[in-house]
Each structure stands twice: as C-alpha cells, then as structure tokens.
Amino acid sequence: MAPIFIALTANGAETARRAQATIGGAVHAKAGVTAGTADHVFDDTASHLRALFNDGQPIVGICAAGILIRVLSPLIVDKGDEPPVLALSEDGASVVPLLGGHRGGNDLARALAAALGGHAAITTAGDNRFGVALDAPPDGWSLANPDAAKSVMAALLNGAAARLEGDASWLAESRIPFSDEGTVRLVATTGEMDSTDGDLTLVYHPQKLAVGMGCERGADPEEAIALLERTLKEAGLAPAAVALVTSLDLKADEPAIHAATEWLGVPARFFLADRLEEETPRPAAPAEVVFREVGCRGVAEGAALAAAGHSSTLIVAKQKSARVTCAIAQAPQIIDATQVGRARGRLAIIGVGPGAENWLTPEARHLLETSDAAIGYALYLDLVATHIAHAERIDSTLGAEEARVRQALALAAEGRSVALVSSGDAGIYAMATLAFECLDARDIPDAARRVEIVVSPGISAMQAAAARAGAPLGHDFCAISLSDLLTPWETIEARIRAAAGGDFVIAFYNPVSARRRTQLAEAKTILLGHRPPDTPVILARNLGRDGEAVVSVPLHALSVDDVDMLTLVIVGASTTRQVAAAGRTWAYTPRGYEKKRHADAAE
Numbered sequence: 001m002a003p004i005f006i007a008l009t010a011n012g013a014e015t016a017r018r019a020q021a022t023i024g025g026a027v028h029a030k031a032g033v034t035a036g037t038a039d040h041v042f043d044d045t046a047s048h049l050r051a052l053f054n055d056g057q058p059i060v061g062i063c064a065a066g067i068l069i070r071v072l073s074p075l076i077v078d079k080g081d082e083p084p085v086l087a088l089s090e091d092g093a094s095v096v097p098l099l100g101g102h103r104g105g106n107d108l109a110r111a112l113a114a115a116l117g118g119h120a121a122i123t124t125a126g127d128n129r130f131g132v133a134l135d136a137p138p139d140g141w142s143l144a145n146p147d148a149a150k151s152v153m154a155a156l157l158n159g160a161a162a163r164l165e166g167d168a169s170w171l172a173e174s175r176i177p178f179s180d181e182g183t184v185r186l187v188a189t190t191g192e193m194d195s196t197d198g199d200l201t202l203v204y205h206p207q208k209l210a211v212g213m214g215c216e217r218g219a220d221p222e223e224a225i226a227l228l229e230r231t232l233k234e235a236g237l238a239p240a241a242v243a244l245v246t247s248l249d250l251k252a253d254e255p256a257i258h259a260a261t262e263w264l265g266v267p268a269r270f271f272l273a274d275r276l277e278e279e280t281p282r283p284a285a286p287a288e289v290v291f292r293e294v295g296c297r298g299v300a301e302g303a304a305l306a307a308a309g310h311s312s313t314l315i316v317a318k319q320k321s322a323r324v325t326c327a328i329a330q331a332p333q334i335i336d337a338t339q340v341g342r343a344r345g346r347l348a349i350i351g352v353g354p355g356a357e358n359w360l361t362p363e364a365r366h367l368l369e370t371s372d373a374a375i376g377y378a379l380y381l382d383l384v385a386t387h388i389a390h391a392e393r394i395d396s397t398l399g400a401e402e403a404r405v406r407q408a409l410a411l412a413a414e415g416r417s418v419a420l421v422s423s424g425d426a427g428i429y430a431m432a433t434l435a436f437e438c439l440d441a442r443d444i445p446d447a448a449r450r451v452e453i454v455v456s457p458g459i460s461a462m463q464a465a466a467a468r469a470g471a472p473l474g475h476d477f478c479a480i481s482l483s484d485l486l487t488p489w490e491t492i493e494a495r496i497r498a499a500a501g502g503d504f505v506i507a508f509y510n511p512v513s514a515r516r517r518t519q520l521a522e523a524k525t526i527l528l529g530h531r532p533p534d535t536p537v538i539l540a541r542n543l544g545r546d547g548e549a550v551v552s553v554p555l556h557a558l559s560v561d562d563v564d565m566l567t568l569v570i571v572g573a574s575t576t577r578q579v580a581a582a583g584r585t586w587a588y589t590p591r592g593y594e595k596k597r598h599a600d601a602a603e
Contacts, residue, residue: 001369002390003058003084003108004028006049012062013038015092015116019060022115023108026386028052039386040357046071055362058084058100058108065096072099080146084108092116096123102136126153132174134186137204140334141168142240144203145196152184152202160200162186168204191241191330206334207243210312211264212304212327213257214247219323221259227321228260235316235328242328243335244269246307248276248299252344253450256324269307269341270415276302282314283327304329307340342415345451346371347408349435350419351426351458355383356544359459367456368419375408376421376431383545384421391419405431405438413447425460429481429509461568462507465540468550470579470586472538472570476504477589482519483510489519496523500530505576505589508569517560520569524558531555531574536587538570539563552578552587 002025005016016027029038030045042048049071052059061068065087072085076099084105087096095112097105101124113120126133135149143149156162161179164171166188172178176186185201187194194203215224232239245261247254249270261268276296283301296302300318308329316328348367353359368374368387375394396404408420422430432455438444466473478499484492499506506527511520527535533556540550541564553562555571563569576589 001056001058001083002026003060003086004052005088006045006052006059006061006063007033007038008045008063009033009090011090015062015088015090016060018092019088019112019115023111024389025058025060042358050075053083053085055365056081056083058086058104060086060088060095060108060112062088062090065098068098086112088112089118091118093118094121095119096121101127102133106133125157129157130175132170132176134202138170140207140243140336141170142205142207144194144205144238144240145201148196148199148202151199152186155184155200160184164188166190166204168206171204189238189241191238192236193238205238205241207241207266208308208331208333208335209237209242209315210304210307210329210331210335210340211242211245211260212247212300212302212307212329213245213251213260214299214303214325215251215254215256216323217254219254219256221256223321224256224260224324224326225263227319227324227326228263231316231319231326231328237316237328239264242266243331244307244337244340246270246303246341248273248294248296248303249342249447249450250294251299252447253452258344267337268344269337270344271303271306271341275306275341279305283318300325300327301329303327308335309333343417345412345415345447346417346454347412347435347451348417348419348454348456349422349426349432350456351422351424351428351430351460352380352384353459354424354461354464354543354545359464359544360384360387361456361458364456364458367454368421371417371419373408373411373416374419374421375404375411376419377404377423380421380423383423388419401431401434402438405435406444409435409438409444409448409451412451413445422458423461424464425458426455427457428460428462428479461509461540461543462570464543465507465538465550465568465570468540468543468548469538469552469570471588472505472536472572472576473507474589475573475575475591476502477507477573478504479507479509481509482512482523483516484519492519493522493526496526500527503530503573503575505573506571508571510565511563511567511569512560513565520558520560520563523571524555527571528555531572535574536572536576536578538572538587539567540570541567543568552585 005027007013007016007029013029026039028040031041031043053072053075082099084100085098095109097109106122109120135146137143161177161182162184163182164186168188187203189205191209196203242264244266246269247257249272251257252270273294273296279302282305283298304327308331312329312331315330318325318327350364350367371391373392374388378395408418412418420431426432480495535555537553537555537558542548578585578587
C-alpha cells in the first residue's frame with residue numbers, strides 16, 4: 001500500500017511532496033499549518049496517527065521519532081500485523097524505520113532515501129550484518145516455521161555458522177557465515193515436506209507448485225479443501241510450496257475453488273478452454289466427455305500444467321472426490337502467479353461519502369487502493385484522487401451511467417480489479433442498483449456474471465446532512481428523489497403524499513435542476529397541507545467539500561431559488577423541533593423518550 005506522509009510543518013509538507021512525486025502516497029497535514037498543500041487535513045495528530053495505524057496504513061511521519069513512539073506505543077501488540085512506520089527528518093536527510101521493517105518498512109526507507117538523496121538508517125541486525133532478513137524471504141519463497149527465526153538469528157549474530165541444504169541463491173549469496181559443521185540449519189526444499197524440528201532450523205519452500213482444480217457446479221467448498229489437503233499430504237508436498245490454484249474460466253465464480261485458495265492463502269487464476277486444450281498431449285487422463293461439456297479434455301491436469309509452464313512436470317495426476325478434481329504440476333522455477341492466466345476480476349461498487357476524506361470508510365479506502373482501474377463521474381474521482389493515483393482513471397459524464405457500469409463490468413470480466421465510484425452511499429440513488437440491473441440483462445456476457453462483486457457502503461448525503469444539522473432523522477424517515485427523468489412525476493407525487501400523510505421526515509434527493517424547477521415547489525405545497533408552516537427544513541449543500549453550507553428555514557419560507565442539484569433537502573416531521581445549544585440552533589426529531597420519562601416518573 002502507498003504510504004501516508006504526516007506533515008506537521010510547512011517544510012515537512014514540502015519534503016512529503018518531493019517524496020510523493022517519486023513513490024506515490026498521500027500527504028496528510030495538520031490543520032492551520034499546511035492546509036493548502038495537503039491531500040487531507042487533520043486536527044488531532046495523535047488520534048489521526050492511531051486511526052491510520054489501526055487501518056494498517058504505512059505511515060511516514062515527518063517529525064521526531066519520539067512523537068510516533070509515544071503516540072503509537074499503546075497499539076503495538078503483534079509485529080506480524082503492524083504496518084510500516086517510519087520517521088523522516090524535515091530535510092529528507094534521514095529516514096528511520098521504527099516498525100514493520102520486515103513488512104516493507106526497510107524497503108520503503110531505502111526508496112525514500114533514494115528519492116530524497118538521504119540516508120536510510122536500517123537498524124534491524126540481520127539486514128545490516130548479513131544483508132538478508134531470515135523471517136522475510138523474498139517473493140516466491142515461504143518460511144515454514146517463522147517462530148524459529150528469532151532464535152536462529154540470535155545464534156548467527158552471536159557467531160554461529162549455518163549449513164545450507166538445498167538450492168536458494170538468496171541465502172547462498174548473503175553474508176551469512178556458512179560451514180559444513182554449522183549448528184544452524186537452513187533448508188531450501190523443492191516443495192516436499194521437511195522436518196522443522198529444532199530451535200536452530202529454518203525451512204523454506206520455493207513456490208514452484210501449481211494446483212489445478214475442477215468441480216461440478218455448486219460443489220461443497222469443504223469437499224474441495226479436504227481433497228486438496230489429502231492430495232498434498234499423500235504426495236508429501238508442503239502447502240506452502242503452492243504458488244496458486246488454477247482452473248477453467250467457467251469455474252471463476254465457484255465457491256469451492258476459492259475456498260481452496262483461501263485455505264492455502266494463494267491467488268486463483270483462470271484459463272480459457274482453448275488454452276487448456278493446448279495441454280492435451282500432457283495430461284495423464286484426457287477425457288472426451290469433459291471436452292464435450294467445456295471445450296477441453298482436462299480441467300485439473302490441464303490447468304496445473306498450463307500454470308506451471310511448458311517445461312513443467314505433472315507430479316500428481318488427477319485425484320477425484322465426489323464432485324471435485326485436483327492435480328499438481330511442478331515448474332522448474334518460481335511461479336509468478338500474476339503472469340499466469342487471468343484473475344477472476346472484481347467489481348467494487350464504492351460509496352465514497354459526500355467528499356470529505358475523514359468520511360471515507362476504511363473498507364472503501366482499501367478497495368480503491370487495491371483496484372487497478374477506477375471509473376466514475378469526474379467530480380467523484382477527483383474526491384478520491386490520491387487513493388486511485390496508481391490506477392487507470394476512466395472519467396465518465398453525467399447521463400452516461402449505464403455505459404459506465406457496462407464498461408466497469410467488461411473490465412472486471414477481463415480479470416481486472418475495478419472501482420466503480422459513487423458519491424454518498426453506492427446503494428442509495430447511485431450505481432449499485434444499476435450494476436445489478438445490468439447484470440440482470442440478457443445481453444451481459446456470462447464472464448461478467450462470474451466476477452467478484454463487492455458493494456461498499458458510504459455515508460449518504462442524508463446522513464451527512466442530518467449530522468451537520470443535529471438529528472432530524474431521529475425518528476421514522478424516508479428518502480424521495482424529485483427527478484422525473486426515470487420515474488414519472490405522478491408516481492413521485494403519490495409517494496410525497498403518502499409520506500406527508502404518514503408524517504415521515506423526508507430527505508429529498510435531486511430537488512431541482514437547471515430545467516426542472518417545479519417539483520420542489522409542488523412538494524412544499526403538499527407538505528404544508530399536513531404539517532405546520534414553521535416545520536424545520538434543512539438545506540445542505542456541498543457537504544464535506546469546499547463551500548459547504550447547511551442552513552435551516554421554516555417550511556413556509558422554502559424557496560426553489562435557494563436550492564440546486566448539489567443541495568439535499570430534509571423536511572422535518574410535524575414533531576421535529578429545534579434547540580439552541582453550543583452557540584447554534586440544532587434540529588432533531590424526538591422518538592418518544594419524553595413520554596417514557598413521564599410514565600417512569602408517574603410510577
């Protein structure tokens with residue numbers, strides 16, 4: 001994940017911008033100091049740092065190391081889960097990884113030093129003396145017994161020698177002292193299980209195995225896990241040596257396949273049938289019946305061989321349970337799963353709230369930062385620009401919503417991770433409903449229906465407006481869009497009358513536009529027939545963005561000229577009240593606690 005630079009001074013913000021230009025990330029600055037140069041502004045340094053740390057965000061504090069230590073020390077529990085935390089001097093001359101050195105912190109320090117012409121003060125002993133972190137093997141390798149790394153490193157630092165068993169150039173080329181008589185045992189397997197007994201033994205597995213799987217539609221995920229576990233055990237192969245699970249693209253949405261990948265902790269990749277058919281001479285048990293059904297003569301064996309490459313070997317022929325098949329191929333080299341087949345694809349339909357950075361949920365932030373394409377109305381993409389800087393940005397225009405959704409689905413069907421961005425909550429007058437409507441259409445390709453779909457909620461405009469105004473949605477309420485582009489006015493009018501008769505608080509979305517000026521006035525007339533003329537009405541404009549304005553007017557004074565498309569209108573119920581407190585007037589709709597208090601007092 002890209003780092004968050006924490007700037008407490010103007011000079012710190014300038015240094016952060018220099019680093020950001022090279023390695024990416026976002027600049028968060030303390031309010032009143034560098035607001036004009038920041039992607040996000042915060043008021044309380046300690047609470048902001050803790051929130052970022054709890055979200056797992058890499059932090060680069062352009063401040064004294066002591067500030068970061070004092071603020072974050074109560075949160076430090078498990079070194080295996082902590083994000084990188086670095087202290088960077090204001091002039092960029094010194095960068096010190098404080099936490100998460102082996103979780104990307106040391107690499108980030110080196111990148112910052114290179115970008116700023118400074119010095120990375122790497123303090124982890126293994127990196128400094130031996131040029132390698134034994135508890136953090138390079139990509140493509142896994143450590144079978146990480147709990148033993150501390151004692152092994154301690155022995156080496158105290159003068160012990162190691163003996164290397166197997167082939168691992170990253171160990172052989174390090175500065176670790178090796179001897180045939182070494183008391184430390186570093187084992188590089190070829191994928192087979194190896195004993196991890198002994199405090200001074202570390203076992204590393206190269207990820208050269210590809211697991212191919214097939215299954216019947218709707219197969220039980222537990223059956224897939226059981227078959228995979230049994231197959232690996234009987235073959236004497238280490239689960240940690242598996243680089244990926246792969247299958248036919250028609251199985252991309254099968255829970256059984258994804259359960260197997262989650263059990264192993266590896267990615268899933270998929271092939272078209274014609275690519276698997278190219279492997280026909282190599283599978284041990286090609287099947288004509290499979291060809292008639294899916295277009296290739298072997299799913300499990302073909303997929304495993306295709307993933308492991310042309311020089312690979314099928315080391316476990318097809319194994320079968322009631323509804324699942326499994327096979328394993330071994331490559332002569334580490335398998336880079338990102339270069340194999342294609343991913344399932346993900347469509348994340350993300351509500352980013354009204355626009356304020358601190359209203360963006362951690363889930364939404366994570367989905368944005370892990371997407372490789374972001375599509376949305378240009379204004380909404382601007383609101384999250386720092387979180388999608390690494391992704392392909394696809395701007396869309398108002399009125400092109402369906403084309404936007406179809407493009408997002410098409411990209412996801414190609415195996416990409418796509419963020420479909422909405423303001424507010426994606427499921428409230430936004431893109432989620434249209435996405436499912438498109439998925440329900442007959443002309444959508446089947447591949448689009450197999451992608452992973454995530455709907456991430458956001459703070460809706462009515463929630464934000466209500467919070468700014470007090471608590472007008474404290475009792476029963478509803479939301480009504482006044483736009484008649486997709487819904488006939490007669491239907492909208494009927495809903496307004498029903499809500500007025502039911503005495504609901506009403507949040508009006510899309511209240512007016514340049515050409516549509518009458519609906520809000522008609523709604524006002526209807527409501528005046530059911531509630532007092534002094535009923536509070538909240539007009540909330542540009543919530544969470546520059547130019548935010550939240551005002552309250554009595555219903556009888558509501559004017560269309562005071563409202564535009566960027567305004568949300570909340571009309572109180574007959575019971576909605578106002579109260580003066582904390583130097584201003586607040587609106588709220590009581591739920592009946594006053595009656596309860598009186599009843600309790602009477603008892």
